Amino acid sequence: MLIREMTEEEKQKKKEVGAKVKEIKNKNLCPSCYNQEFGGLYTDYTDRIIYENEKVICFLEEYPRTPAHTIILAKEHYEDISEMPVEVGTAVMEAATHVTNKIKEVLGAEKVYMCTMCDDGRNHLHFQLIPRYEGNVIGSKLFVNERGIVVIDKEIIEKLRG
Numbered sequence: 376m377l378i379r380e381m382t383e384e385e386k387q388k389k390k391e392v393g394a395k396v397k398e399i400k401n402k403n404l405c406p407s408c409y410n411q412e413f414g415g416l417y418t419d420y421t422d423r424i425i426y427e428n429e430k431v432i433c434f435l436e437e438y439p440r441t442p443a444h445t446i447i448l449a450k451e452h453y454e455d456i457s458e459m460p461v462e463v464g465t466a467v468m469e470a471a472t473h474v475t476n477k478i479k480e481v482l483g484a485e486k487v488y489m490c491t492m493c494d495d496g497r498n499h500l501h502f503q504l505i506p507r508y509e510g511n512v513i514g515s516k517l518f519v520n521e522r523g524i525v526v527i528d529k530e531i532i533e534k535l536r537g
Contacts, residue, residue: 377442378523400496407499425535426474430466440520443478445504453500455493478506481534
């Protein structure tokens with residue numbers, strides 16, 4: 376599968392990243408844009424990319440709630456949907472449809488929920504695809520499942536990219 380339980384060391388690392396993100400937001404900077412320019416904040420996700428188009432990039436979440444929990448990240452900075460140009464929204468939906476179909480085909484997800492939660496401070500518009508599998512709780516309670524750590528399975532990632 377593409378998820379495992381986090382070790383205590385990984386939980387601590389996640390907390391440290393969270394503290395750094397808070398520092399960056401306190402400086403009125405976007406953590407995603409900061410990471411793209413300077414690096415070192417988030418783990419490199421290039422080996423987890425499963426889809427990309429001219430406006431967005433989709434990659435497996437490092438700390439997923441379910442297997443194949445995916446981030447759809449706008450390439451340009453927008454604070455929230457109200458700033459997003461319609462053509463970016465179209466690109467988001469094209470990506471979401473493609474990735475959802477692949478997750479269902481490759482991993483057998485029953486449903487894939489889509490949400491965005493661009494919370495306090497500067498934030499980079501992104502969407503999350505959270506797959507639901509047989510036996511998972513139905514509905515929004517899935518959004519608060521305990522997070523795990525992504526497992527890189529190159530064969531599955533290649534199928535999701537296909």
